[in-house]
Amino acid sequence: MSINAESGDPPAPEEQTAATAGSSKKRERLSPVPLDKRGMVDPSQMAPHQAALRQSVVDSFNAKKARSFLQRQVNHIAASRELANGIKFLFDENGRAPVNAPLEDIIEERRMVEYHLMWLESLVLEMRHRLVKVREIEDAALEVLAGASDE
Amino acid sequence: MAAPLFLLAPPRSYTSLVNAMIGQHPQAFGLPELCLFNVERLIDLWNGVEGENAERGAMARHGLMRAVAEIYCGEQSTATINMARAWASVREHWETGRVFRELVDKLDPLVAVEKSPSYTVAVPRMKALYRTFPEARFIHLVRHPIPQGKSVMAINNGAFTMRMGAFEIHEDFANLEPQIAWHDVNLNILEFLEGVPAGQQICVRGEDIMADPHAKLAEIARWLGLSDDDDAIEEMMHPERSPFACFGPLAAMFGNDPNFLSGPTFRPHTPKIPKLDSPLPWRSDGKGLYPEVISLAREFGYEH
Numbered sequence: 001m002s003i004n005a006e007s008g009d010p011p012a013p014e015e016q017t018a019a020t021a022g023s024s025k026k027r028e029r030l031s032p033v034p035l036d037k038r039g040m041v042d043p044s045q046m047a048p049h050q051a052a053l054r055q056s057v058v059d060s061f062n063a064k065k066a067r068s069f070l071q072r073q074v075n076h077i078a079a080s081r082e083l084a085n086g087i088k089f090l091f092d093e094n095g096r097a098p099v100n101a102p103l104e105d106i107i108e109e110r111r112m113v114e115y116h117l118m119w120l121e122s123l124v125l126e127m128r129h130r131l132v133k134v135r136e137i138e139d140a141a142l143e144v145l146a147g148a149s150d151e
Numbered sequence: 152m153a154a155p156l157f158l159l160a161p162p163r164s165y166t167s168l169v170n171a172m173i174g175q176h177p178q179a180f181g182l183p184e185l186c187l188f189n190v191e192r193l194i195d196l197w198n199g200v201e202g203e204n205a206e207r208g209a210m211a212r213h214g215l216m217r218a219v220a221e222i223y224c225g226e227q228s229t230a231t232i233n234m235a236r237a238w239a240s241v242r243e244h245w246e247t248g249r250v251f252r253e254l255v256d257k258l259d260p261l262v263a264v265e266k267s268p269s270y271t272v273a274v275p276r277m278k279a280l281y282r283t284f285p286e287a288r289f290i291h292l293v294r295h296p297i298p299q300g301k302s303v304m305a306i307n308n309g310a311f312t313m314r315m316g317a318f319e320i321h322e323d324f325a326n327l328e329p330q331i332a333w334h335d336v337n338l339n340i341l342e343f344l345e346g347v348p349a350g351q352q353i354c355v356r357g358e359d360i361m362a363d364p365h366a367k368l369a370e371i372a373r374w375l376g377l378s379d380d381d382d383a384i385e386e387m388m389h390p391e392r393s394p395f396a397c398f399g400p401l402a403a404m405f406g407n408d409p410n411f412l413s414g415p416t417f418r419p420h421t422p423k424i425p426k427l428d429s430p431l432p433w434r435s436d437g438k439g440l441y442p443e444v445i446s447l448a449r450e451f452g453y454e455h
């Protein structure tokens with residue numbers, strides 16, 4: 001660990017900026033993407049050839065992302081089916097657990113169901129949130145239309 | 152008001168763990184990732200800025216929502232997260248610096264400790280932070296570029312490298328190269344810290360804290376002017392006791408690295424520090440680190 005702390009009162013930030021500027025050798029960024037005024041990378045300023053190559057990496061990244069998302073969903077559906085088949089033995093024809101069901105299996109099943117409920121609840125919450133936003137947009141659009149027809 | 156402490160580092164540099172450890176000091180309060188200085192006004196955390204926050208906008212708010220719920224209500228639940236939303240709604244047109252300052256004032260006399268790796272993506276963000284807290288202290292946390300790069304590429308297919316524009320451009324193809332992001336983020340931090348008095352900043356290697364946590368954490372505590380007695384250091388060894396070292400309620404589950412949230416317990420270990428001329432695990436052509444990266448890594452004390 002290197003601690004650069006110095007004793008005494010620190011100078012004001014403005015003074016320190018002037019005092020320390022240029023104290024270390026100037027290094028250049030390695031990224032080929034220029035920065036905008038907010039200091040964020042701005043691909044729109046790249047040369048056309050570089051921008052095209054960059055875009056191909058971005059497209060490939062997005063394709064990989066979409067593929068892994070779909071794979072996860074497929075796995076989830078498959079896992080849900082397997083789970084449904086796997087727990088059949090826990091219940092009798094009336095949907096009740098048999099008297100001799102192993103406690104470990106019941107606890108495991110309870111945990112799994114709780115996990116799935118949590119997952120579904122978060123999905124529902126997200127959908128409701130989206131619905132609220134869509135409704136707001138819809139209401140605003142209808143108001144505009146109503147105003148236009150009045151005129 | 153107790154001067155806050157900010158950890159500046161690229162992602163995957165032990166930031167979550169170290170932030171929670173320092174935050175567990177009895178005289179400190181470790182915050183989740185607030186991401187406040189990513190935007191100018193609080194409402195922009197909801198609206199996004201030119202789509203910048205569009206992808207993970209909700210997750211960028213989780214830390215703030217959890218922090219407000221914990222600080223003002225003493226617990227994080229669906230009800231208190233709703234309260235936090237109302238709290239934010241009242242302040243939606245405030246500058247984010249003012250919002251941050253209110254939280255720091257509320258925590259006083261505890262030292263607020265925060266790390267949002269997204270601040271280090273752009274120098275103006277760190278400057279905005281410093282303008283708000285000219286008395287703040289900064290820890291520049293560094294990690295060896297090879298394990299850091301490997302870790303970055305393992306998370307979300309290396310999305311961070313793309314965000315940093317870390318492309319290696321060849322004649323007829325391009326590829327993502329995490330060492331560029333490591334270099335440029337550390338450069339951003341160094342450029343920003345040039346404007347910060349030496350007494351308000353230190354540079355710490357994450358591997359050193361992992362290998363000898365008692366000694367290093369005590370050093371940091373002393374530097375911060377906090378107690379370095381055994382009880383305090385023992386408390387810092389338990390980041391899992393932080394109220395933010397777990398998933399939050401459904402409405403604000405994150406606010407930190409999900410890997411940390413699912414396993415926040417600290418296990419002392421000596422991380423393997425590879426040689427700087429080792430082949431890179433994310434490349435199939437056997438190439439190593441760029442000379443610029445090796446030079447910067449040497450400045451951070453990675454000699455071999």
